[in-house]
Amino acid sequence: MPSFDVDDKAAGRDPTETSSPQSQSSVVHQFDESIQTSSSPSTERGFDLDRFEFPDDDELAELETSTSTERPRTRAAATPVAIAAPLPISSPSNGFDANDMPVFYQRLMPFKEIFNWLNHFPSPTPSFTNREIAFTLQNDAYLRYQAFPTYDAFKKEVVRLLPSRFEIGPVYSANPRDRKILRKAAFRPLEKELVFDIDMTDYDEIRTCCQGTKICSKCWTFITVAIKVMDVTLREDFGYEHILWVYSGRRGAHAWVCDKRARVLDDSKRRAIASYFEVLKGGALSSKKVNLRRPLHPFIARSLNILRDSFKQAILIDQDPWRSQKGAEKLLALLPDRELNDELRKKWEMYPEEPSLQKWADIDTLAEQGVSSTLDTKLLMEAKQDIILEYLYPRLDAEVSKHLNHLLKSPFCVHPGTGRVCVPINGVRPETFDPLDVPTVGQLSAEINEWDSIHKASETPDKEKLADFEKTSLKPYVEYFHRFVSNLTKEEMRQKRQRGVEAGESLDF
Numbered sequence: 268m269p270s271f272d273v274d275d276k277a278a279g280r281d282p283t284e285t286s287s288p289q290s291q292s293s294v295v296h297q298f299d300e301s302i303q304t305s306s307s308p309s310t311e312r313g314f315d316l317d318r319f320e321f322p323d324d325d326e327l328a329e330l331e332t333s334t335s336t337e338r339p340r341t342r343a344a345a346t347p348v349a350i351a352a353p354l355p356i357s358s359p360s361n362g363f364d365a366n367d368m369p370v371f372y373q374r375l376m377p378f379k380e381i382f383n384w385l386n387h388f389p390s391p392t393p394s395f396t397n398r399e400i401a402f403t404l405q406n407d408a409y410l411r412y413q414a415f416p417t418y419d420a421f422k423k424e425v426v427r428l429l430p431s432r433f434e435i436g437p438v439y440s441a442n443p444r445d446r447k448i449l450r451k452a453a454f455r456p457l458e459k460e461l462v463f464d465i466d467m468t469d470y471d472e473i474r475t476c477c478q479g480t481k482i483c484s485k486c487w488t489f490i491t492v493a494i495k496v497m498d499v500t501l502r503e504d505f506g507y508e509h510i511l512w513v514y515s516g517r518r519g520a521h522a523w524v525c526d527k528r529a530r531v532l533d534d535s536k537r538r539a540i541a542s543y544f545e546v547l548k549g550g551a552l553s554s555k556k557v558n559l560r561r562p563l564h565p566f567i568a569r570s571l572n573i574l575r576d577s578f579k580q581a582i583l584i585d586q587d588p589w590r591s592q593k594g595a596e597k598l599l600a601l602l603p604d605r606e607l608n609d610e611l612r613k614k615w616e617m618y619p620e621e622p623s624l625q626k627w628a629d630i631d632t633l634a635e636q637g638v639s640s641t642l643d644t645k646l647l648m649e650a651k652q653d654i655i656l657e658y659l660y661p662r663l664d665a666e667v668s669k670h671l672n673h674l675l676k677s678p679f680c681v682h683p684g685t686g687r688v689c690v691p692i693n694g695v696r697p698e699t700f701d702p703l704d705v706p707t708v709g710q711l712s713a714e715i716n717e718w719d720s721i722h723k724a725s726e727t728p729d730k731e732k733l734a735d736f737e738k739t740s741l742k743p744y745v746e747y748f749h750r751f752v753s754n755l756t757k758e759e760m761r762q763k764r765q766r767g768v769e770a771g772e773s774l775d776f
């Protein structure tokens with residue numbers, strides 16, 4: 268029986284830890300506890316194609332029927348032109364400066380780890396070599412169906428093209444570059460991580476602290492809470508273990524569920540999982556987005572418990588959505604009893620601008636005073652549960668999750684609007700992540716130059732030489748990613764060995 272108790276996770280948190288301001292060491296600390304350090308697989312072996320597991324025939328048949336969902340793009344793909352990478356230059360700017368990108372790609376982007384993450388094996392396998400990479404160039408041209416034989420070739424091309432970002436698509440049944448010379452049936456998407464996208468845009472109708480592309484620590488709480496709910500659900504209800512959360516660089520987060528079981532899901536199963544998470548219905552204009560049957564499904568009940576912890580501070584105090592008279596009417600529209608509503612309205616007209624925290628408390632106070640002869644207290648309690656869900660339950664861009672061949676921006680890309688790196692977020696302790704603390708490419712460029720100018724290469728003994736990322740505030744994020752990938756790779760190797768034993772192969776792997 269799956270446990271729906273989240274307290275064991277909560278108990279593991281350090282209550283003294285604050286999310287902001289956050290030093291690099293506290294970033295390291297937040298990462299250290301949830302993912303155990305493990306060494307990379309050390310034995311390099313040639314890849315045995317026979318051992319590579321493709322989906323079985325039934326799965327392939329299902330994949331065949333899935334429809335292609337290439338994202339509609341209006342931009343034309345242009346033939347890339349060779350761009351000479353300028354020499355590393357110092358940039359004093361914080362934020363984004365295209366001049367910092369060559370340094371970033373040459374010295375900081377963890378290509379080897381990205382390769383290990385996608386490949387699940389020390390030497391190249393079709394998991395990597397048949398994986399679609401799509402580049403968005405700086406002139407906005409969009410280059411799809413790129414694929415690379417090694418991480419080195421991948422890195423060389425990125426350094427040559429200096430794309431503003433690149434996206435990761437599925438593993439195909441053949442090399443994506445060959446798709447035009449292949450029969451249609453020979454070129455099919457086989458695998459991709461199950462992905463989720465949470466974006467602040469979907470919270471714009473309820474957040475009051477910022478608008479548009481702006482974020483602050485108050486509204487980031489929406490994303491933090493969403494990650495908590497999603498992460499525990501994916502682990503406890505679906506049994507997934509290898510979930511990578513990544514900051515989108517501005518105002519959202521992506522989840523990559525990397526378990527083998529998740530990667531081979533076809534579109535219909537992806538749709539089913541997306542609909543499992545769908546609790547809020549209707550667009551921005553619908554007055555009530557939550558219509559749930561009682562008793563609540565255990566997953567909703569558990570989610571509600573998580574949301575309740577944050578509701579007072581995040582909604583009642585920080586967002587304060589019902590302070591105005593217009594806001595108060597929105598709250599009343601979600602309450603079930605007319606007589607109680609009339610009394611609440613009367614009270615709030617006497618005290619205009621009463622804060623949401625007080626208004627929320629007034630509901631119970633007046634209900635307990637017996638101001639309504641028709642009040643059904645159970646219905647009122649359920650309405651209050653629905654309000655908590657409506658204001659805090661994760662708002663997902665479900666389309667992203669439904670299709671095997673949907674592309675998603677790679678971890679460690681740089682957001683061109685903010686210059687911030689799309690770093691991993693610890694999904695078990697998301698409250699320790701502060702997006703405003705994430706290094707920008709300009710800052711990293713300055714850090715690496717500063718380190719180099721203090722530590723002259725010729726004077727540093729070889730054994731003390733650091734990898735470039737270790738000279739910068741990107742270090743804890745790369746290390747976290749490394750541990751994540753190591754754990755994933757270990758699990759893949761274990762499963763491969765297991766399948767080998769079941770197939771009667773020798774244990775010499």
Ligand SMILES: [Zn+2]
Nearest residue numbers: 476477483486
């Ligand atoms: Zn805000």
